[in-house]
Amino acid sequence: MEKHDTKNILIGGLLAIVLVMSVAFAAFSTQLTINGTSTINSNWCVGFDSSQTTAYTATAGITGGTKPTATMTYGGSTCQTSYKTTATLGATFLQPGDKVVYTLTIANKGSLAATLGSVKVDNVTKTSTFTTTKGNIKFTVGMPASSSLDASTGTTTMTVTAEFQNTTNLSSYTTAETESITIDLTASQA
Amino acid sequence: MHNKNIIIGALLAIVLVMTVAFAAFSTSLTITDTASTAKKWEIKITSIEKTSGTATDVPYNATSATDGTRVVNDLSANFKAQFVSPGDSATYTVTVKNNGTLAAKVSNIAFTNGNTDAITNTYTGIAQNDTLAAGESTTFTVTTTYNSNVTSQPSVTTANCSITLTFIQNA
Numbered sequence: 001m002e003k004h005d006t007k008n009i010l011i012g013g014l015l016a017i018v019l020v021m022s023v024a025f026a027a028f029s030t031q032l033t034i035n036g037t038s039t040i041n042s043n044w045c046v047g048f049d050s051s052q053t054t055a056y057t058a059t060a061g062i063t064g065g066t067k068p069t070a071t072m073t074y075g076g077s078t079c080q081t082s083y084k085t086t087a088t089l090g091a092t093f094l095q096p097g098d099k100v101v102y103t104l105t106i107a108n109k110g111s112l113a114a115t116l117g118s119v120k121v122d123n124v125t126k127t128s129t130f131t132t133t134k135g136n137i138k139f140t141v142g143m144p145a146s147s148s149l150d151a152s153t154g155t156t157t158m159t160v161t162a163e164f165q166n167t168t169n170l171s172s173y174t175t176a177e178t179e180s181i182t183i184d185l186t187a188s189q190a
Numbered sequence: 191m192h193n194k195n196i197i198i199g200a201l202l203a204i205v206l207v208m209t210v211a212f213a214a215f216s217t218s219l220t221i222t223d224t225a226s227t228a229k230k231w232e233i234k235i236t237s238i239e240k241t242s243g244t245a246t247d248v249p250y251n252a253t254s255a256t257d258g259t260r261v262v263n264d265l266s267a268n269f270k271a272q273f274v275s276p277g278d279s280a281t282y283t284v285t286v287k288n289n290g291t292l293a294a295k296v297s298n299i300a301f302t303n304g305n306t307d308a309i310t311n312t313y314t315g316i317a318q319n320d321t322l323a324a325g326e327s328t329t330f331t332v333t334t335t336y337n338s339n340v341t342s343q344p345s346v347t348t349a350n351c352s353i354t355l356t357f358i359q360n361a
Contacts, residue, residue: 007194014201028292028359030233033266033352034284037257038245038309038334040347041272077342110343112275189275 045110046149046187047083050074052105056089061097061164068098068164076184080109090180093137093164102160106185108149113190116147116156120184137179138163148190158183232290233357234264236327238282245280245334246272273309273336280334286355287327295321295360304351308344310335311351321360 058067068091076086091100108114118127121141130141139162146156164177238261240247248270250260259269259282271280288294296318303311315330322328332353 007198011194011197011201014198014205017205028231029297030231030294030357031265032233032235032286032355032357034235034238034269034282034332034354035266036269036271036282036304036311036332036334036351038271038273038280038311038336038349038351040274040308040336040344041246042274044343079343 043111044189045079045083046108046114046116047077047079047085047106047185048074048087049105049107050082050084052103055105056100056102058091059097059099059101061093061095061099061166065098066094068093068100070100070102070162071180072102072104083107083109085185086182087185088180088182089160089162090178091137091162092176092178093162094176096136096164096166098164100162102162104158104160104183106144106149106156106158108151108154108187111151113151114149114154114187115190116144116149117186117188119143119158119186122182123184132181133165134179134181135177136165136167137177138165139179139181141181141183149187229292230290231292231294231359232264232288233294233322234287234289235261235267235284236287237261237285238267238269240269240271240280241283241331243271243278243280243333244275245278245336246274247280248272269332269334271334276308276336276340277338278336282332282334283329284332285327285329286322288322288324288357291324293321293323293360294357295319296355297358298354298356300352300354300356302352304349306344306346306349308337308340308346309349310337311349313353316355322357 053072056070056072058070060067070091073088074084074086076084078084087104089102106116118125121130121132126141129143132139139160142159144156144158149156238259240259248258250256250258257268257270261267267284269282296316299316299318301313305311311332311334313330313332
């Protein structure tokens with residue numbers, strides 16, 4: 001029994017020595033830590049006001065005639081739910097002289113002032129008023145009235161006109177003609 | 191009974207090995223510095239500050255308990271930066287001092303960059319096996335950047351990074 005107790009004491013003592021020496025080893029080591037947090041504090045939102053789906057004036061080509069029917073739809077990048085970077089304008093025309101004048105509203109709802117850049121019309125970059133013809137329909141795309149938009153509240157408009165041409169030779173004239181055009185907006189921080 | 195003999199034998203072997211290892215440290219200290227008094231081991235962060243970049247540094251405010259850029263204690267420091275425009279950045283310079291009497295070296299660097307599509311974090315100026323003599327200071331930098339190629343509002347607007355330096359005695 002005595003021998004048994006002695007061994008227990010010896011084991012306990014050796015364990016204690018190992019523990020102390022381990023702590024001594026660990027003391028010659030230090031860890032330094034740097035923690036960093038970076039946050040983007042601004043909000044960027046420039047786009048067409050997609051709530052404007054009936055901002056157009058349609059005129060019949062003949063007095064008392066049926067006016068063309070028009071559509072305004074939006075897509076592309078979206079910010080703050082209602083502001084989008086692409087507008088698609090379409091209409092169904094019934095006779096020569098039919099005309100639709102669209103008014104697109106562009107707004108800056110972000111926290112940074114913006115400068116509008118060129119627009120793309122059917123994926124082709126344009127920097128000034130531009131006309132193109134699709135079938136018998138002539139589109140005239142104007143540039144934004146103002147290129148500078150204040151943060152949060154800046155707005156401007158741009159006008160697009162679509163017209164069934166009054167030509168004398170309408171060999172390809174059909175009863176109704178539907179055409180559309182797509183406009184993409186670009187903007188950068190002012 | 192037999193098991194206890196084995197345990198005792200193993201513990202004796204462990205103590206012997208550790209004693210030899212300690213002896214090696216003790217021997218080198220004796221040879222290199224016979225005139226010193228008590229040996230001291232102390233590696234600490236002494237400062238962190240924004241030294242360049244267009245981003246806004248957010249300072250620590252003890253009154254309002256707002257976390258920000260500061261040395262928290264000898265062993266840790268924080269920085270906090272805010273961006274407005276793509277291309278904004280902040281470079282923080284961290285100073286580390288060997289306040290002890292034993293030479294040290296960097297045995298390991300663990301860096302979690304926390305990068306997102308819009309924010310990139312990097313460090314420079316310190317590497318594994320860099321040495322720091324007793325009484326000397328060294329600096330390194332951590333840079334955080336709002337990537338300049340961002341053209342639309344990022345979905346993730348916060349990035350957290352962490353760098354841990356392990357210093358050991360330079361035998």
